[in-house]
Amino acid sequence: MLCGMLLAAAAAVFLASSTRAQQVDSAPAPVVVQPGAPGKPSRTLPPSTKGTLPPRSQADVEFMQGMIMHHSQAVEMTALITSHTENKDLRSLGARISSSQSDEIKFMQRWLAARGEPGSMEMAGMSDMDKSDHSSAPMAMALMPGMLTPEQMDALRKAKGTEFDRLFLIGMIQHHNGALIMVKDLFDNAGAGQDADLFDFATDADNTQRAEIKIMQTMLEKKPLEEKR
């Protein structure tokens, strides 16, 4: 049923293009012009010209796949908060990080699904193997900048109270800085980040993580962490 409705909607999109011509019956035909570089002449393109997209690079796909994995660790870290600390500021921060990173994971999954790309790198190379354990794929995780090592994660799991708070903040700052590196790497790549949705997402992720780093640094500087509210 869902597919039927969606198909109908899709068909409407396709068919709509055929009704467009009638609007310009009485007017002179519009022109399609592509300017040249500054000072250079413009070119007139044929009326049949259709839009095209810049190439999608493998770096774009891997950025999204890598960031899903990267974000998943943040969600994993924040999941420890309720059982490991009573610090209300940290709990509030953790809830927000968890929520925004989960939201972004969903966005990235949509982006990849819409482009027929697998949700993670290790899945890309696999066929029908069991993928249920992908959250602990250590090989690929190690590739993502800023992600905590298994030893760091163990230490975080074993810590309680203020020591947990400290390790969490240090770890999450390291983690977020890794995300900034990933965004920088993406945009430092000549042919990457040209997809409009990816561009919007990466820009926003960069802004968000910078803000959170700033907040976490402020929290870390308060020793011991004070409880407000």
Next chain:
Amino acid sequence: MNRVSSVAFRVAVAAMILCSGMSRIQAQTPAPAPSAQVPAKAPEAQENPFAPQPAPPLPPGMTGSDVNDPRFKLTPGMYDAGEASMGMKHLLLLKKPDAFQLGATDPDDPKVAKTLGLLGMGGASKMPKELQIVIAQLAFANSDLAFQGNHLFQGNFYGVNIYDISNPAQAALLTSLVCPGGQGDVSVYKNLLFMSVEMPNGRLDCGAQGFPPEPPPPAGHEKERRLPVAQKDRFRGVRIFDISDIKNPKQVAAVQTCRGSHTHTLVVDPNDKDNVYIYVSGASFVRQAEELAGCSNEAPDKDPNTALFRIDVIKVPVAAPQDAKVVSSPRVFIDPRTGVLNSLSNGGSHDKDEMKPADTNHCHDITVYSAIGLAAGACSGNGILLDIKDPVHPKRVDAVNDPNYSYWHSASFSNDGTKVVFTDEWGGGLGARCRPNDPNKWGADAIFHLKDDKLTFASYYKLPAAQSDTENCVAHNGSLIPVPGRDIEAQAWYQGGVSIMDFTDAAHPFEIAYFDRGPIDPKMLVLGGDWSAYWYNGNIYASEIARGLDIFELTPSKFLTQNEIDAAKTVRVSELNVQNQQKIEWPAQLVVAKAYVDQLERSQALPAKQIADLRAAIKGAETSHMSKSKMAKLSGMATSLEASAATAKSPADSKRLQALADILKNPIA
């Protein structure tokens, strides 16, 4: 629009992918019956990344929008959605031209036929290229509008479309200017068209090909980080086109900036006839110094020349636009006492799901009002007020934040400069933020009083009608409607449609007209809706992101009379760049007088008898073709109106009475 983390995708077609994705899953799991696709039962439906997320419960003490409004449950559709309107009439939708839609959408195209054939058959592990129409939505999104004479310029992430609007009801496309790079914010001045570019696919030569991906690294070197590759042909900044030949615009300059141009604002210095200025708001990443010398994204304490925490000012010699260049980069967030560049901060955001920058490091959009020497900047974490009497060196004179604000997006002044309407683009414009459970103080307009260069909060205004969870909706761009005697703004709310608001009383804004369509799609949020809704010389034009260009006219209602509409139509401008706000002046015509009389009747500022006498006298003057005796009679009525103005119960009525008296003393035909 600004960046967003949450979001929405894309059209019908994403649907197809979803369908093929389901088929694939079915192929891998013990074959479920077709009925297993019913979302409630299928476990994979819960994993569907396209399904809209339900709104969280309303925070305590907050109220949401009206679910009984006819706009809440309109039927969905791309071009056949249900519509609701009040006080305005839809004249025309001009669909987005083919050149601004991804190719291969023709149903006769064999590739499309093949794609359609693939649907539901399963097994397709990659989305067919034809289906990329869905994912290309933002890449071809319509954006802001500018106007000149009979021409309308509609920005798009892919270029600009120029329309002939000499007859608004039969507007027609003249020129599609292909030049990708997003967002395509546009301004026009004489023979010059300005356009913002911020994305990495922007090219100096307007090519749509972007830049080729780096080839894969050689075997064994996959993990090495390669050096960044600067591109000399990349363009991020403000383009300048010569539009002397409207059917053959030419690029005359392309001024590069470190963060590109998310939006820009045309600034015309009343004391400088030879140059115009462009304020550039760059909101995205700082590019490499290897690509544009001097660009740095360091923190301000590490690099005082950082490209963060500033705007850029481009000077454009009107006679030699090819010489346009950046002449200053004002530090509008500086603390003038300490010299700290990043002295402004958001001070906390309402949105528990996202954290906003502690430091305000960019403006999203700036509206200048040169007639009063001020600009209002909507700068991510703050609303700021700039003194722009020296346009190259704007100086911050006030800054505000607001506990209910998430992202300061845009601003407009009241005509008399005593109010500023800011907008909050909570969720970035791609999110559904007008759902019944979304608070009506979030993602809303915030109206501030402006006096002695100080902003003081007065009230919020949000689209009163609730919208569905598949409609991106939040406050967006609007312009004043020049109804004399009132402050009225037409405003776009993405898929919330167009809402027209009266904010004459800053503390009590209210809606006086609207137009809305149902969602593009009922099952997933497909990006669409109105980016801008602006009044220009008698009509309202709305830039619809996905569907095209909508043209409206106002119709009389209990909130707005025909005389008020006619009076608004007396105001004609030769150019309109909404963020370069111009002072509205009304001619001393009797139709303007009639609008004031209607308003004075509505507010009961004058007795019914006096209203009737005024109307009779005005009618007498009109039917006598302004005979001397009738004019004398009008003039004689002015004195008592001026006396009433002195004792009127509201400042608005006082101004109306005085303005009416002024016309009656010396009316023109």
